[in-house]
Amino acid sequence: MKVVIIGAGLAGITLAYLFKKEGVDVVVIEKDFVGSGETGYSTGVFPLEKDVLEFYREIEKYTRCYFQPVIYDHIRNGKRGKSVYIDGYNFSYYTSIVLEKEGVQFEVMNPFYRFRINGNRIKSAVTKRGEFRGDIFIVAAGASSPFIVNGMNMNFRWIRSLLLKPRKKFETVIYDEFVIKPEGERLIIREEKGEKVKVEVDVVNKVRGVDENFFNVVASYLEREYPDLMDASIERSWASLCSETGDPVKRFERPENLYVFAGFGCYGFGIIPGLAKKLVMEVLNG
Ligand SMILES: Cc1cc2nc3c(=O)[nH]c(=O)nc-3n(C[C@H](O)[C@H](O)[C@H](O)COP(=O)(O)OP(=O)(O)OC[C@H]3O[C@@H](n4cnc5c(N)ncnc54)[C@H](O)[C@@H]3O)c2cc1C
Numbered sequence: 001m002k003v004v005i006i007g008a009g010l011a012g013i014t015l016a017y018l019f020k021k022e023g024v025d026v027v028v029i030e031k032d033f034v035g036s037g038e039t040g041y042s043t044g045v046f047p048l049e050k051d052v053l054e055f056y057r058e059i060e061k062y063t064r065c066y067f068q069p070v071i072y073d074h075i076r077n078g079k080r081g082k083s084v085y086i087d088g089y090n091f092s093y094y095t096s097i098v099l100e101k102e103g104v105q106f107e108v109m110n111p112f113y114r115f116r117i118n119g120n121r122i123k124s125a126v127t128k129r130g131e132f133r134g135d136i137f138i139v140a141a142g143a144s145s146p147f148i149v150n151g152m153n154m155n156f157r158w159i160r161s162l163l164l165k166p167r168k169k170f171e172t173v174i175y176d177e178f179v180i181k182p183e184g185e186r187l188i189i190r191e192e193k194g195e196k197v198k199v200e201v202d203v204v205n206k207v208r209g210v211d212e213n214f215f216n217v218v219a220s221y222l223e224r225e226y227p228d229l230m231d232a233s234i235e236r237s238w239a240s241l242c243s244e245t246g247d248p249v250k251r252f253e254r255p256e257n258l259y260v261f262a263g264f265g266c267y268g269f270g271i272i273p274g275l276a277k278k279l280v281m282e283v284l285n286g
Contacts, residue, residue, distance in 0.1 A: 004029065004125050004134035005285070006112045006148065007141035009039035010268050011276070015140060016104050016197060017059065018280045026104045027132050031111035037142045039268070044086040046269035055273035061096045075130050075151045086269055107132070112141070112148065115255070122255045136230035136283055137143070138259045145262035155201060212272045259283070 001024050003010045008030035016026045030036070046052055060066055070085040100106050110129045115122045115137065124133045139145045261279055264271050 001136065001165065001284075002023065002027070002134040003136045003138065004132050005138045005140055006125065007037070007139070007144075007262075008034040008092065008096060008106065008108065009037040009140065009142050009273055010088060010092060011142070011264070012138075012140035013095050013262060014272050014276045015138060015280065016099055017062070017095060018276055019283075020102060020104055022097055022280060022284060024284075027097075027107060027134065029107045029110055029112050029127055029132065031109070033108050034096040034106070035089040037140075039092050042087040042088045042266075042268070044088040044091075044269050046085050046086060049270070051082070052270055052273055056084075056091075059091065059095055063094045065090065065094045067094075075131060088269070114257075117255055120255055121257050136257050136259065137255075138261050138279075140261045142262055145260055192265075 002014075003019050003024055003026050005015055005026065005028045007018075008028050012028055012030070013034065016028050019026045046056075056068060060068070067087045067090055068084050072081055072085070074081055074083055081234065096104075096106055107127065109129045112129065113126045116124045116126055116131065122134075122137045124131045125137060139148050141148055259279060261276070
């Protein structure tokens with residue numbers, strides 16, 4: 001299998017590493033240099049959560065570099081906590097160097113232009129310096145991703161949703177307009193643009209430890225409050241995929257070998273490792 005990834009930021013590099021680890025051939029196409037996007041400018045704070053930390057430690061061992069220089073205390077919502085800074089630019093740059101030595105092909109300073117599509121499958125990615133064939137294509141081009149997908153005239157609407165939970169039992173669910181977050185014994189449903197609405201859900205005991213119930217509760221709330229959203233078929237939502245056309249009639253089908261791995265906002269360093277693992281598993285398991 002050969003995977004073509006567009007974008008060499010935190011998302012693209014993390015995917016390249018995980019696919020390579022699974023023995024998959026990988027090509028990364030980057031219009032500038034590795035880490036030149038948001039990744040290289042970010043403050044790179046992430047929560048001190050076991051599996052997130054473990055992932056970055058794994059990369060540190062892999063590259064023999066040290067990317068987590070500062071652990072600092074913070075007080076958030078009146079609670080004390082600890083976070084870590086990671087050096088996003090060096091993380092992506094040095095990881096790419098080791099990956100390249102191990103056979104991952106990096107096409108830097110080589111902008112992607114468009115996909116060549118045959119039926120409902122992408123055949124190749126057309127770039128400034130030529131065409132790259134592959135079995136799976138992943139757009140991990142950060143903020144440019146919607147333009148790339150829209151450039152295919154697919155009329156996608158962004159639906160950011162992290163419905164599957166990469167890191168722990170109760171993961172935050174993020175949509176365009178609102179965030180659903182477990183907080184203690186409650187689900188907090190916060191509208192991004194409006195007032196913070198606290199919704200107490202009286203099923204915590206039933207929910208605890210049973211993921212399906214958690215989602216049933218969320219789904220019934222959404223069904224009641226956002227009926228339009230429930231009509232939307234959100235596909236592969238674990239990967240923040242923009243998957244739904246705003247029109248009632250789909251004009252183009254999404255090619256079946258296309259994934260979009262973007263839209264992490266200011267949570268990339270905490271969210272990407274877990275979601276990338278899910279995406280890799282999904283691709284490998286068909
Ligand atoms: C100031 C700032 C502070 C931040 N602080 C934090 C923080 O503390 N904690 C946290 O978790 N997150 C933080 N973030 C967010 C975090 O940086 C992002 O979530 C993460 O870097 C996104 O990575 P990415 O790979 O999706 O995107 P990017 O890093 O933008 O990578 C996308 C890549 O795709 C390439 N590309 C685009 N178009 C094309 C094309 N046509 N052809 C080929 N390549 C293309 C770009 O050049 C780029 O290299 C911050 C961001 C900023 C700007």
